[in-house]
Amino acid sequence: MISKKHITDRFISYVTIDTESDPASQTTPSTKKQWDLANKLVEELKAIGLSDVTIDENAYIMATLPSNIDQEVPTIGFISHFDTSPDFTGANVKPQIVENYDGKDIILSEAENIVLSPDYFEDLQQYKGQTLITTDGTTLLGADDKAGITEIVTAMEYLIQHPEIKHGKIRIGFTPDEEIGRGAHKFDVPKFGADWAYTMDGSQIGELEYENFNAAGAVVTVKGKIVHPGYAKGKMINSMYIAQDYIDALPKKETPEHTSGREGFYHLHTIKGDVEETKLYYIIRDHDKEKFEERKAFMLQMAQTINSKYNNEPITIDINDQYYNMREKVEPVMHIVDIAEEAMKSLNITPLIKPIRGGTDGSQLSFKGLPCPNIFAGGHNFHGRYEYVPVESMIKAVEVIVRIAELTASKKVK
Structure with a gap:
């Protein structure tokens, strides 16, 4: 069982580091401050026990969870980005934790009369009784995509701590500058070495996407x-x-x-x-x-x-x-979507298969030879002051990652 406190503490430790990207910059990463979280992640991945932990000159991070089974199975990957959108400030993020949400208005900032209301954001109602992490109304939260990073790191940690769960080789990757459309530009697909991957960069629980603009x-x-x-x-x-x-x-x-x-x-x-x-x-x-x-x-x-x-x-x-619609690259290998769908259903999560009204690293990676559907990370209202994420959704995302790893190892897929 994933501890709510553990995953919350990890998430907050990431979002309180400013990693806003800059479309006007020509460097990679586009802002020096992205290195602050990148370097922290490298040390954390080593600390939890992953192998082959690397970070290149452009801040692309990769690491390996070795297989714990004898037979040869596909190598899969999980990918997220650590930059946040320049659409709204990500400096001095002060997360607020709302436990046992009562379904009513959430005061983000009393002084500035900023309210997160279910009257306007109807999705809030489905999380009544859960623990929400919100902004203080003055910044974005950064769940896009630090929730995804939190989930991947936590899932790898869980698999290391539970060797009875059988899985093949798993590669993880964290990228800069996704929010300005460059997250996959310098991603070394051959070095990553996965047969396919999943970006953990979707929104509400259950989202599973293999089409984009x-x-x-x-x-x-x-x-x-x-x-x-x-x-x-x-x-x-x-x-x-x-x-x-x-x-x-x-x-x-x-x-x-x-x-x-x-x-x-x-x-x-x-x-x-x-x-x-x-x-x-x-x-x-x-x-x-x-x-x-x-x-x-x-x-x-x-x-x-x-x-x-x-x-x-x-x-x-x-x-x-x-970027282009990754559907044409994913449809020939639809079993990778089927596995994710089966993983969700086995966890009593209703898959929400729909086109992305946007793009992810996965779209560019799919065209670079790494088919890469997108899975929910749990957050809502990205890129603004009303952003929030239910802790329970992050926990479910961790469980989906673990289940995908387990299912891939048990199926005869290529």
Whole structure:
């Protein structure tokens, strides 16, 4: 039985270390502070008894739990990331523990009147009576994905302490910079040496995912011309107005706040501008590859349409693909999803198999030759002040990892 205090203490020891990544940085990891947790994890993995514990010059961590059976079985892996999102501050995280949650509002910050309410976040109701870890309302929590790291470390520790549970060779990996789309960029798949792996990076208990968005980033640059406003007639070209025309040209209902399931979107997440130049930063998402390509083409087409109204063609667009839907790489080896599903059912967890409205390290790793479905880590409301994680969900995730290891060793799979 996993101790609630033990797993809580481990999780809090991770989230109180600031590991926010930085998309503007060109280094790996993108922030020096990610090394603080990375180095701590290396020492902890050695302390619990794992072998082949390594950390490379880019802070990628790998370690091995050797097989304890005679027959040859597949080597499996479990992977999580230790950076947190730059969408909201991860500095000075002060977790709050809510024991025996009563199903009512949780005051995160009385001084600032910040409330985590089931009236708005309905998922809270399913955790009534459980122990929740929340923020204090001023930072994110970091359950994405320090809950996953907590679960993997705790599962490996549990397997070491319980040699009667038979398993094959298990590899674990922890990565930097997943939140800025680079978590798998420098992941050495041959060195990892697993036949397949699972990222522990999903949300609510039961999630099991092997589909994700196809993703691209787009920078729309609009050039204008600054002239003294008192003498600007016929001369000034205000880039911000042209940028607004471009924004209005994209479908209003095909945005994150109006889509769900497998529906794709255009998301304008940042604007930087003045009269002389405006930049629009978009992400483009769609589960369907053909529709994904159509979205990119449509953005280029709208730029041409607006440019045709001006002599100087003020709009240019730079579009770069970020990752692709891992479904095409996982479906040929669906037994790896089946094992995870069987593990959950054997623990009385209802599998929630659905597409990810986002991406994980697993999507890029799958295209690098390591098929890698995603399993729940337990947290909710990632990347913001309302983030929380039920301790019981983390414990269940540990049990799923252990059960997957056990099932893989008992089946004749390749």
